[in-house]
Amino acid sequence: MAMNQLKSRVDGDKVLVLERIFNAPQELVFQMFKEPEHLKHWWGPAGWELPVCNIDFRPGGTWHYCMKCMEQGEYYGMESWGKAIYKDIVEPEMIHYTDYFSDADGNIDESLPASNNTVEFIDLDGTTKLVNRSEYVSAEELQKVLDMGMLHGITETWDRLEKHLQELK
Template identity: 70%
Template sequence: MSNNAMVSRIENDRVLVLERVFDAPRDLVFKMFKEPEHLKRWWGPRGWEVPVCNVDFRPGGVWHYCMKCVDQNQGQFFGMESWGKGVYKVIVEPETISYTDYFSDADGNTNETMPSTEITLEFIDLDGKTKLVNRAEYVSAEALKTVMDMGMLQGITETWDRLEERLNEVK
């Protein structure tokens, strides 16, 4: 585990900014977000796996995935599937990925009852380490509160812990 804990802050009541430094080169950290074989190994909170991960990594392309709870200790969540879809807007390798993130179903249809999010990932080179900055802009303060109440902050913290573990495996 890293000593580089995630830092989070809320701006303008509807923008969640997360930052963390990873002890890995920027190109490698970027690759973790680009290639499905890597995403399947670390995306999602602990106790969840990614049995479906389709990535069309280009502006206008779609990332469609399923997270499934495989941890019996998570009670009511065990066996649950959570589908998501990202539509890429801007990709500047290895510096930036921006996309709109949606809750979806298995067919990729957007769940209109859940808030979408405008995500911008910035990968900053720090002499062999990488500072990852994730800006998530929600349509309203209420939409941000909805996902925070769902435990999103704990989930993304565990997800980034898993990313760090994956980086340590491959570097």
């Protein structure tokens, strides 16, 4: 797998697997998912910022955030709220959480697909292979997020993560 290239596949009909190698050590890549001051630099597609990012990083804790489009265009000013509930954390190797769409108060939006996510951080001798498995309740729910442009968004998001990692090195 080439550095900086997102690979995606569907396992079965309701699990989306995303993989990419980052040119940074495992501990540093893990920190990017743990600390608000890092997430604010890279979470979300190009042109989106993270004005709200509240994290209680522990099993049972939550991450409540708002992505806001700051780029002129059809989505300018649009906000997208999310809430994650952490299930298990093995630092610096794995984060398991359920990800929901929510409102500004943290109320989960049951009308939009939720995903059960496991993010693995695999040490490759100085670089890190990130493997993200997102399981949805049905093939239809997975298709819904794909139709919403999720693959394009995650590609841009992980490009921003690579850029932020390089700025820190």
